[in-house]
Amino acid sequence: MDYMKETIDSLHKKLSDKELTAEDLTNQTLSDINSKEDKLNTFITVNDKAIDTAKKIDEDGIRGPLSGIPIAIKDNIVTNGLKTTAASKILYNFMPVYNATVMDKLDKAGAIDIGKTNLDEFAMGSSTETSYFGTSVNPWDFSRVPGGSSGGSAAAVASGEVIAALGTDTGGSIRQPAAFNGIFGIKPTYGRVSRWGVIAFASSLDQVGVMSKRVEDSAKVLSVISGHDDHDSTSSAKEVPDYQANLNKDMSGVKIAVPKEFWQEGTHKDVLENVNKALDAYKKMGATVEEVSLPTLKHAVEVYYVLASSEASSNLQRYDGVRYGYRAKDVKNINDLFVNSRSEGFGDEVKRRIMLGTFALSAGAYDAYFKKAAEVRTIFIKEMTDVLKDYDLIMGPSTTTPAFKIGEKVDDPLAMYMNDILTIPANLAGLPAASVPAGLAEGLPVGLQIIGKPFAEQDVLNAAYALQEENKFYEQIPTALKGED
Structure with a gap:
């Protein structure tokens, strides 16, 4: 199965017309994954029950919008009966007894969970190098990172192992790897x-x-996968549109804001050139493109890492070696069990963020760090909201550079954190944002970032679709894969 030349709709038609069975499609997908995994390391766990699911779909008929379509799942999304590790030693053997809501929705639509993709441990990283299960590689150049934290999902799609994958995005973890791998990735409204x-x-x-x-x-x-969920009090009850049915590439009259702060010093010249070409293309389509300012953007990285690390230090308290996951051996008391299990189970980057977050939440530092960061976040949200009162979309580069070399930044946390400087703003403000391929820089993909108003995913998708149909980047085959052929 050549996923490079297919869409979900084209596969759905073949399945409905019985030109192809779900079992055949799943077998071909598993075979392709197995043939590429030694080089790519995109999956942590391949689902050995996928064939049984496919057979059942063939028996019942192609009914749902995703019936019989294999989809990869980032390994921090729990899957009933399929190991879920968050790419951490501390969860190396965790077998969930329930599904995440997004998995229930995929199951209802007929999708087949083909396996769990690699990521930075607990989604903390920008390169997939912090994974306990080893680094994934970029299918455009095996010596380069696929980005992170959803690097496994991005590389699986870019290499043609799967047609689509779920990722998660906390500070750019879908958009940055999408840009590095030359694919489309969208983070919806919070x-x-x-x-x-x-x-x-x-x-x-x-x-x-x-x-x-x-x-x-x-x-x-x-x-x-969108929609309200009684299990999640932060989920929205707003009606979910049919995003695909409403896709159009008409950009006439669309107002695009380009923050001058997005043009970071040190941004690769080919990144800037490709993004400018994309903006020129929108102008030719009838859109208005104007420069704006987001003065507080210069503080975005600091604000993000204080707030995100603080929340992480709280969320990761539950991993104590008692209830599930990794448990240290030869301990003499309960204190040893907690300390040794966490010390041995967490990787360096996770420990670093837990310590940073715990410090920021401590009595002596709370006002100076956590509270101040929350206040700056509020100012930044207002700046973004004010811009979007006058403009339909905000655009700029997804990343400052193309994919960097494996090992190039992993020992420099500050350099690694700066990878997120352009993607963090959408998360701080809870806005929908996507990265769509804009071209190549020295043979490596470059992404254009598109940010929209709250719940205006359709506007983001339409703008991305317009550029996609203009440059047809999806026809490009990753360079390293060509070499394999």
């Missing part, structure tokens, strides 16, 4: 998709989203 059953990193920032080669495939999956 609350558009239920977080119930998603292993928490930073609860006020986390959001499930979709990654695919083509915008229309993500639009279809996003409609399926």
